[in-house]
Amino acid sequence: MSPKTFTLSNELHAYVVAHGSEPDDVAKRLTAETRERFPDDAGMMISPEQARFLTLMTKVCGAGHAVEVGTFTGYSALAIARGLPQDGRLTCFDTSAEYTGVARRFWAEGGVLGRIELRVGRAEERLRELPAEPGIDLAFIDADKTGYPTYWEEIVVRTRPGGLIFVDNALRGGRVLSPGDSADVRAVVEFNAMAREDDRVEIVLLPIGDGLLMARRL
Numbered sequence: 058m059s060p061k062t063f064t065l066s067n068e069l070h071a072y073v074v075a076h077g078s079e080p081d082d083v084a085k086r087l088t089a090e091t092r093e094r095f096p097d098d099a100g101m102m103i104s105p106e107q108a109r110f111l112t113l114m115t116k117v118c119g120a121g122h123a124v125e126v127g128t129f130t131g132y133s134a135l136a137i138a139r140g141l142p143q144d145g146r147l148t149c150f151d152t153s154a155e156y157t158g159v160a161r162r163f164w165a166e167g168g169v170l171g172r173i174e175l176r177v178g179r180a181e182e183r184l185r186e187l188p189a190e191p192g193i194d195l196a197f198i199d200a201d202k203t204g205y206p207t208y209w210e211e212i213v214v215r216t217r218p219g220g221l222i223f224v225d226n227a228l229r230g231g232r233v234l235s236p237g238d239s240a241d242v243r244a245v246v247e248f249n250a251m252a253r254e255d256d257r258v259e260i261v262l263l264p265i266g267d268g269l270l271m272a273r274r275l
């Protein structure tokens with residue numbers, strides 16, 4: 058498997074992963090089944106160190122209500138849900154019933170199904186169903202890249218002051234420096250620039266995984 062952090066050698070990436078806490082058995086089986094069943098799409102999963110980072114950040118910010126846009130087979134949602142308290146809630150959005158069917162099974166095995174509400178449909182429409190008040194403590198955006206500005210707008214207004222918003226693939230394997238004709242990469246470049254100018258948040262772009270933009274709501 059090639060390193061998800063493109064600036065690291067395979068060996069150094071393995072060292073990084075090995076020196077974070079061990080993934081639990083459910084996470085290991087979820088990622089293995091995803092690679093087996095969806096070999097062409099399995100690269101969409103976040104990296105193991107990103108998963109651990111999301112769990113820790115969920116705990117650190119004491120999140121009770123989290124939102125995820127782009128769930129796939131449930132790996133990142135499992136990581137976030139693991140950081141929530143017993144009565145915490147994670148609302149997930151994804152268009153695919155097939156991918157999220159796998160997610161549900163592993164969430165149940167991991168004992169976090171009761172904390173997760175899955176809404177299958179287009180996030181650009183369904184995010185508007187969330188209460189308008191700023192009740193989100195932590196959000197993770199990882200769906201189609203051209204939708205990022207819409208997801209960002211819907212989430213920023215609903216995030217409480219001090220709440221955290223994470224956005225994945227902010228570096229696109231380094232291609233943000235020369236996006237060419239790729240609509241996806243161009244969308245990320247435009248999104249990164251827009252987020253940088255957004256005075257409702259303070260942000261840092263972390264070179265973890267494929268680049269993780271971290272924003273704190275002011």
Ligand SMILES: C[S@@+](CC[C@H](N)C(=O)[O-])C[C@H]1O[C@@H](n2cnc3c(N)ncnc32)[C@H](O)[C@@H]1O
Binds near residue numbers: 201
């Ligand atoms: C990069 S994957 C998410 C990976 C996941 N966060 C993980 O770490 O395993 C992107 C997901 O976004 C979903 N998606 C694409 N367009 C969407 C949309 N308009 N609304 C909601 N989900 C969408 C896809 O079905 C796919 O499962």
